[in-house]
Amino acid sequence: MCGIVGLFLKNQALEPQLGSLVSGMLTTMCERGPDSAGFAVYGTPSKGKGKITIQSADADAFKGLAERIKKEAGVSADLSLKSSHAVLTVPSDKSDAVVTWLRANTPNIRIMGSGEAIEIYKEVGYPTDVAKRFDLAKMSGSHAIGHTRMATESAVTTLGAHPFSTGPDQCLVHNGSLSNHASLRRELRRDGIRFETENDTEVAAAYITWRMKQGLNLGDALRGTLDDLDGFFNFVVGTKNGFGVVRDPIACKPAVMAETDDYVAFGSEYRALVDLPNIDKAHVWEPEPATVYFWER
Ligand SMILES: NC(=O)CC[C@H](N)C(=O)O
Numbered sequence: 001m002c003g004i005v006g007l008f009l010k011n012q013a014l015e016p017q018l019g020s021l022v023s024g025m026l027t028t029m030c031e032r033g034p035d036s037a038g039f040a041v042y043g044t045p046s047k048g049k050g051k052i053t054i055q056s057a058d059a060d061a062f063k064g065l066a067e068r069i070k071k072e073a074g075v076s077a078d079l080s081l082k083s084s085h086a087v088l089t090v091p092s093d094k095s096d097a098v099v100t101w102l103r104a105n106t107p108n109i110r111i112m113g114s115g116e117a118i119e120i121y122k123e124v125g126y127p128t129d130v131a132k133r134f135d136l137a138k139m140s141g142s143h144a145i146g147h148t149r150m151a152t153e154s155a156v157t158t159l160g161a162h163p164f165s166t167g168p169d170q171c172l173v174h175n176g177s178l179s180n181h182a183s184l185r186r187e188l189r190r191d192g193i194r195f196e197t198e199n200d201t202e203v204a205a206a207y208i209t210w211r212m213k214q215g216l217n218l219g220d221a222l223r224g225t226l227d228d229l230d231g232f233f234n235f236v237v238g239t240k241n242g243f244g245v246v247r248d249p250i251a252c253k254p255a256v257m258a259e260t261d262d263y264v265a266f267g268s269e270y271r272a273l274v275d276l277p278n279i280d281k282a283h284v285w286e287p288e289p290a291t292v293y294f295w296e297r
Helices: 012-028 065-073 092-105 127-133 181-190 200-213 218-228
Strands: 003-009 036-042 049-055 078-082 085-091 110-115 118-124 143-149 171-178 231-238 242-247 256-259 263-267 283-285 292-296
Touching: 003 012, 003 171, 003 231, 003 242, 012 036, 012 127, 012 143, 012 263, 036 127, 049 092, 049 118, 065 078, 065 085, 065 092, 085 092, 092 110, 110 118, 118 127, 143 171, 143 231, 171 200, 181 200, 200 218, 200 231, 218 231, 218 242, 218 292
Parallel strands: none
Antiparallel strands: 003 143, 003 263, 036 118, 036 143, 049 085, 049 110, 078 085, 171 231, 231 242, 242 292, 256 263, 256 283
């Protein structure tokens, strides 16, 4: 199982409703993935600013953190707290330095993702509770991807929840399981890619990041998964201004898409899409096996 939802808005007027629409979609997919849940929301980037989403199980971990970053890393950071997560806003040219500083100096803090637009929240727990805990319904933005997890390949932990973010403003969610992730992980590690978990999906996310770093666009990177990843997969991927979908050639995991002039939506099942505006007039289809779909703004 596992449930995937995704919504990419073409009409900016719908942006204030993004979180409430995606929260409704995620709720329909609870029983497909009751172990844990997560979502990535792409908001409007602020010029010259980078965002780093961090998480800690220790309620005190974020106390005084912005002051420490200023004092020890020499970077001014704003911290906005949301339950077990926080978003640090820093000058975008200092974002990598702050991530490096966090990794070296704050062992009880995990980095969920970073970029100019992305915020990423994920936790163990029932998906409706996870969505409520992080106020998904109140968030706005241009696109969002959510996931409800029933684990197959690694432990049920915060870091094992989806989405996986392995590069700036990138994220990936997955329904399925990969059979060659261990060998591909070794290959990517040799190329300097770092992994946080033993999860198969993290390897797929890192593969996309690796291909895009080599200069491929999102569509071509997704096409690469069809040659280089073995196993079952529906992947939904977000980038700063893009949204992509690919299914493996056997396509045994369910998927449905809908498109109107206002949005493109993905659901593991049609019921995830039923409350979207004007869904009765949407073009609704099942994505083809071994076919890449992607949209960019
Ligand atoms: N049920 C699934 O689709 C699981 C996805 C992935 N293999 C994981 O364990 O996270």
